[in-house]
Amino acid sequence: MADPQSLPEGFEGLAPFAAVWGQLHTQEERYLQRQQSTMTQIRDFYDATAPRLDEIFCHLEQFPMDALPDAEALLYRTALGLTEAAMAVEVFGQPCVPYAPFPHKMAIQWSEHC
């Protein structure tokens, strides 16, 4: 039985980031993680994953999207952290949205009816 915390072959180097971002299951949690991280932490994560986005998704695409094996699911959750980290790095140059309360939480719901 594979360790549910191990990444697919070739992506082992992302383990330190999977230990943080890979543990989060919702966008709400990722948004909070971004606010609570330092810019150095966010930038290290960004630098390690952003250039590999295509490689990550080429690997993930070999599996059905609603039935990823544990290692791929962990890799995907880790990659999703980048949706928040990229806002901090590419847009704001800081973890939080300027002038927003801290920590700031927003409820997010994806529709189920279609």
Place this chain on the structure above:
Amino acid sequence: MADISKHMTKACDMSLGNAFVPVEYYTSPDYFRREQDMIFRRAWLMVGRMDEVPEPGDYIVREVPTLKANVVIARGKDGQVRAFHNACSHRGVALVCQPRGNTMTFRCPYHAWLYRIDGSLSAIPGEQDFPHVDKAANGLAGIHLDTWGGFIFLNFAQEPEVSLSQFLAGLDVMLDGAPFEQFPFCIRVTDEIDCNWKNLVNAFNEGYHVAVLHNKTLRPAVVPKDNPHLHYLDVKQFGPHSTGTVQRNFDYNPDAPALTWVYAQMLPTSAPDLDAIKQGRAGFHDHPGINRLKIENFGTETITVFPNISIQPLANGYLFYQFWPISERRMRTEVRIYSRHAPRTLREEYAMASTLAATRDVVVEDMAMSRLQQIGMESGGKTHQQFGQNEPLLRMFTRDYEAYLAGAAM
């Protein structure tokens, strides 16, 4: 387009001279109570989409926090969609406890009074002890419901003063057939913040702040060189409702590898789909009521439905914002991002999560300013806000707001 400035609607073009607006409207509990009674209990309020209850027996529960109303919206066996207060006729329990579902009956979990999907009372256990209760007169309390463009509106008056179509005052005619139904997939983002609801209504009714507050987020994508303060163009009034056209920079090309990668997977809701525009399949783009000026760099039509809705049709979907007052200094914001379909691949799911994060952050900027604005207004040093010639919709909203509080007909 040669000279865009002639399409920049100014307050004076709309004969709106009310440049000074009392801060009291935004800070006084008395004004909040009057808003509840004179606006929110009289106006038609948009609360959802018909495609949230597509089949007989489908229901959703919605809160209308301004009126502390808890509402069940259900499609009957006969196909008709109805709205009820979620309150048992026996002793008041909010009996529908799931946020959505499909059923033909609602059973109160307290004493098992049973209602049909059309709201009528069908059974009282131990009925002999309730000889004074006429079942036919004790269904769930109905709320007036009507629809336009697939949107569900409620009216909490005993008898609405006007029909929904009269209330929409021609906005419904201009936007008749706008293809909202082509974008059924929705992501909802909600938050409660410490500010007056009108702070956010106003933020969505002027583009003046975009180049400043949204300097890092929206500005590069939407503020064009020939309109640096992002005046809304071709502003149109329909009773208390309005629309205005907003431009966009079609050559926006961020030096941002992760965001650029997202664009390549699935265009964000806001980005123009140039191929689709050329081929005439770009959703709202070709509707005659949208972008009436036919500007080439069309971004969105910002549609304000009084009192608390802003809708922005975009190239790949539309954004829907709703602002509910909870008190004079607290409100709930709801943002819905509507897209053509649910994500079909992990790349699309990632792209939608990224678009969600980016859209949310822009709204967070607006909410952050609205909160600071409340702090400043409550501090008490200023008695008035000042609305510029470039903020005509703020003046228009205030004009109609004052009229309704004073009892003017809807």
